[in-house]
Amino acid sequence: MDKKPLLKVQDLKTYFHTDDGLVKAVDGVSFEVYPGETLGIVGESGCGKSVTSLSVMRLLDEKGEIAGGSITFNGEDVLAIPEEKMMKIRGNDMAMIFQEPMTALNPVFTIGYQIIEAILLHQKVSSEEARAMAIDMLRKVGIPEPEKRVDEYPHELSGGMRQRAMIAMSLSCNPKILFADEPTTALDVTIQAQILELMLSLQKEYGMSIVMITHDLGVIAELAERVAVMYAGRIVEYADVVTLFKKPKHPYTWGLMNAIPKIDDEKEILYNIKGVVPDPLSFPEGCRFNTRCPLAKDKCFTDVPPLEEFEKDHFVACFRINELEEMIKSEREGELSAK
Amino acid sequence: MQNNTLLKVNNLVKYFPVKAGVFRKTIAQVKAVDDVSFEVKKGETVGLVGESGCGKTTAGMSILRLYEPTAGQIILDGKDTSYYFLSRRKAKKFLKKQYTEKFEKMKQKYSSEDQVIKNLNDEFNKQAAKDYFENPHKFIEKMMDMRIKGRSEFRRKAQMIFQDPYSSLNPRHRVKTIVGEGAKINELVENKDELKAMIEDILKKVGLSVDHMSRFPHEFSGGQRQRIGIARALILKPELIVCDEAVSALDVSIQAQILNLLNSLQKEFNLTFLFIAHDLAVVKHISDRVAVMYLGKIVEYTTKDQLFEKPLHPYTVALMSAIPNPDPENKSHRIILEGDVPSPINPPSGCPFHPRCPIAKDVCSKEVPQFKEIEEGHKVACLFPGKLKR
Ligand SMILES: Nc1ncnc2c1ncn2[C@@H]1O[C@H](COP(=O)(O)OP(=O)(O)OP(=O)(O)O)[C@@H](O)[C@H]1O
Ligand SMILES: Nc1ncnc2c1ncn2[C@@H]1O[C@H](COP(=O)(O)OP(=O)(O)OP(=O)(O)O)[C@@H](O)[C@H]1O
Numbered sequence: 001m002d003k004k005p006l007l008k009v010q011d012l013k014t015y016f017h018t019d020d021g022l023v024k025a026v027d028g029v030s031f032e033v034y035p036g037e038t039l040g041i042v043g044e045s046g047c048g049k050s051v052t053s054l055s056v057m058r059l060l061d062e063k064g065e066i067a068g069g070s071i072t073f074n075g076e077d078v079l080a081i082p083e084e085k086m087m088k089i090r091g092n093d094m095a096m097i098f099q100e101p102m103t104a105l106n107p108v109f110t111i112g113y114q115i116i117e118a119i120l121l122h123q124k125v126s127s128e129e130a131r132a133m134a135i136d137m138l139r140k141v142g143i144p145e146p147e148k149r150v151d152e153y154p155h156e157l158s159g160g161m162r163q164r165a166m167i168a169m170s171l172s173c174n175p176k177i178l179f180a181d182e183p184t185t186a187l188d189v190t191i192q193a194q195i196l197e198l199m200l201s202l203q204k205e206y207g208m209s210i211v212m213i214t215h216d217l218g219v220i221a222e223l224a225e226r227v228a229v230m231y232a233g234r235i236v237e238y239a240d241v242v243t244l245f246k247k248p249k250h251p252y253t254w255g256l257m258n259a260i261p262k263i264d265d266e267k268e269i270l271y272n273i274k275g276v277v278p279d280p281l282s283f284p285e286g287c288r289f290n291t292r293c294p295l296a297k298d299k300c301f302t303d304v305p306p307l308e309e310f311e312k313d314h315f316v317a318c319f320r321i322n323e324l325e326e327m328i329k330s331e332r333e334g335e336l337s338a339k
Numbered sequence: 340m341q342n343n344t345l346l347k348v349n350n351l352v353k354y355f356p357v358k359a360g361v362f363r364k365t366i367a368q369v370k371a372v373d374d375v376s377f378e379v380k381k382g383e384t385v386g387l388v389g390e391s392g393c394g395k396t397t398a399g400m401s402i403l404r405l406y407e408p409t410a411g412q413i414i415l416d417g418k419d420t421s422y423y424f425l426s427r428r429k430a431k432k433f434l435k436k437q438y439t440e441k442f443e444k445m446k447q448k449y450s451s452e453d454q455v456i457k458n459l460n461d462e463f464n465k466q467a468a469k470d471y472f473e474n475p476h477k478f479i480e481k482m483m484d485m486r487i488k489g490r491s492e493f494r495r496k497a498q499m500i501f502q503d504p505y506s507s508l509n510p511r512h513r514v515k516t517i518v519g520e521g522a523k524i525n526e527l528v529e530n531k532d533e534l535k536a537m538i539e540d541i542l543k544k545v546g547l548s549v550d551h552m553s554r555f556p557h558e559f560s561g562g563q564r565q566r567i568g569i570a571r572a573l574i575l576k577p578e579l580i581v582c583d584e585a586v587s588a589l590d591v592s593i594q595a596q597i598l599n600l601l602n603s604l605q606k607e608f609n610l611t612f613l614f615i616a617h618d619l620a621v622v623k624h625i626s627d628r629v630a631v632m633y634l635g636k637i638v639e640y641t642t643k644d645q646l647f648e649k650p651l652h653p654y655t656v657a658l659m660s661a662i663p664n665p666d667p668e669n670k671s672h673r674i675i676l677e678g679d680v681p682s683p684i685n686p687p688s689g690c691p692f693h694p695r696c697p698i699a700k701d702v703c704s705k706e707v708p709q710f711k712e713i714e715e716g717h718k719v720a721c722l723f724p725g726k727l728k729r
């Protein structure tokens with residue numbers, strides 16, 4: 001791509017100083033987001049997806065520390081921006097949608113009040129204008145009778161409507177980038193479909209970039225143009241969505257793709273990624289996937305595999321890419337004999 | 340009843356009262372399950388899907404009598420278990436209404452006992468009528484006698500695995516207590532050694548190590564905790580297991596492990612699953628047949644293949660189209676439904692789906708569609724089945 005990235009994250013390290021020890025939640029993560037595109041971040045629970053986006057927005061709690069790396073947004077060094085200015089950027093240029101809308105909506109204020117406040121904080125308009133803008137936004141996100149709903153409290157809305165109200169709030173300032181952290185996980189499929197459709201149409205209308213964080217590979221396949229797969233605080237594979245789904249090169253990505261039941265693919269036994277995710281307090285030396293990887297050998301236990309360009313725009317962090325085909329063959333045979 | 344039917348649910352109803360005011364007066368009813376009928380064959384897996392709040396959990400809990408149903412009949416293994424958990428008085432009342440009054444009324448109508456039997460449409464009730472007419476008094480007496488024994492038998496035969504593997508396990512009990520408790524209560528073992536051997540055996544079956552026996556639930560990962568839940572259910576050698584979102588809270592890789600485990604256990608023990616889940620890909624993977632619920636009612640019930648290839652109810656069609664397909668080259672064509680799921684306190688008139696249905700006609704708001712067989716083995720509750728195309 002020859003366009004300039006809107007967001008560039010380089011070798012980001014975010015550590016938490018917990019009572020039990022140091023958690024290297026994000027440990028050397030790099031990615032870019034271009035204007036108007038959707039980047040997907042996938043990975044299992046605890047791999048550092050949320051921490052990555054919270055780091056970029058500088059919303060970490062006091063235990064969390066950005067221990068290294070750089071974040072460049074819109075040409076500015078995010079880590080050097082004073083907090084006061086950062087607050088402005090968060091409402092204006094960067095917005096976030098959370099998994100559970102109740103954490104972002106204040107239960108004691110009407111949704112209208114909250115959206116209007118957000119608009120007034122960031123834009124120079126009168127309160128009447130702000131109210132009209134809020135109602136307009138609620139209509140855009142598909143809330144019926146927005147003139148009435150604007151004066152309702154969060155608990156008076158259904159889950160799907162709350163999620164839409166929160167999207168309205170995040171989008172009311174017309175952000176350049178939207179971090180959507182599991183925006184539909186708590187919702188039903190038919191409501192999820194409404195919300196995804198909405199995000200796509202708003203993206204078209206406003207040209208914003210989206211970072212879609214989820215563990216749902218289906219949602220990623222539908223929305224993302226490029227995808228980063230995270231495992232234990234690191235990106236293990238990074239490619240355009242078709243390449244990633246059709247020709248995964250990292251053993252973890254391959255395992256993930258084959259562990260999910262697919263609607264149009266009948267198989268009796270799902271691929272089993274052996275073992276469990278390692279404890280974040282004591283990640284293994286070398287490749288962090290080595291405790292579960294059928295290919296792990298020698299160097300995998302001592303050195304960290306770098307995220308390297310395997311083919312154009314397809315990045316993989318694995319020492320044994322060339323052995324993957326063999327692994328797939330033997331795993332398939334294993335499956336057959338298990339039957 | 341065909342010999343291979345394990346569970347038969349007839350007209351199951353469960354309402355929750357909504358109370359308000361100082362006197363806690365009942366001001367409305369949540370019609371969580373509203374006239375649900377279906378049957379499950381021995382050894383098969385029936386998936387139960389539908390949106391949040393449509394009544395899946397309530398149906399499962401009512402079948403297992405963790406809730407007392409408002410009405411309906413639940414037949415397990417050829418026995419009417421509906422009155423087992425009722426008080427003596429209520430049980431008598433149930434039997435009188437379900438059998439005595441029904442059969443006597445039919446006898447008047449059809450004038451002969453043989454005709455009554457002939458006009459009953461299911462095997463279970465045909466047999467019941469035969470037995471009843473042989474000796475009405477004894478028939479009821481015998482059923483009442485079975486009540487208490489039936490209870491413990493039912494508790495052993497029908498088990499549940501819950502969504503949240505943590506809150507459903509007592510945090511203060513060790514794994515061996517959690518898993519072994521049921522076997523002790525149901526007197527499946529004679530002594531401590533036997534119990535220990537049994538626990539060890541079952542832990543191995545679900546893929547846990549015997550060294551785990553003395554640990555507490557919090558020392559396990561989510562997937563391991565779910566295995567403990569499965570071991571606890573399995574030790575009683577149950578016939579029916581209701582899995583309520585049993586893998587929903589688990590990570591993808593762990594979910595695959597548990598699904599594979601359930602599959603192999605089913606084969607080994609000829610288990611029957613009622614598998615409640617909202618992830619349709621998971622349901623498709625594990626089920627033989629699938630029932631789709633909407634607002635307290637089953638709207639479609641058929642084999643998995645029929646349902647996924649040729650859904651007939653517009654809600655099912657929309658639901659299928661909304662599943663995000665993990666294939667970037669083959670994106671789904673979503674049918675976007677308008678509006679939210681309506682409230683079960685005040686369900687819409689006519690077809691409960693009509694306010695969101697893309698093909699609803701005037702008649703849909705007036706007439707309640709019957710849940711009936713449209714094709715062999717394919718039941719649908721819709722006035723215009725198969726009319727909504729993808
Ligand atoms: N405030 C915190 N204090 C200490 N540790 C934290 C904190 N927030 C996150 N962590 C740890 O950082 C790691 C990454 O967490 P993160 O929330 O980013 O995971 P995630 O990928 O978003 O997972 P999920 O899919 O469950 O949301 C985890 O091990 C988590 O326990
Ligand atoms: N104990 C209860 N008291 C009152 N209402 C209840 C109770 N349990 C469930 N309900 C109501 O009954 C309806 C059906 O709930 P149920 O939990 O069976 O839904 P579900 O299909 O399992 O949903 P989910 O997918 O969210 O688990 C809902 O409207 C719910 O609010």
Ligand code: SF4
Nearest residue numbers: 287293296300318319
């Ligand atoms: S680097 Fe080694 S351990 Fe890590 S994924 Fe590749 S083969 Fe497996």
Ligand SMILES: [Mg+2]
Nearest residue numbers: 049050051181
């Ligand atoms: Mg998260």
Ligand SMILES: [Mg+2]
Nearest residue numbers: 395396397583
């Ligand atoms: Mg439920």
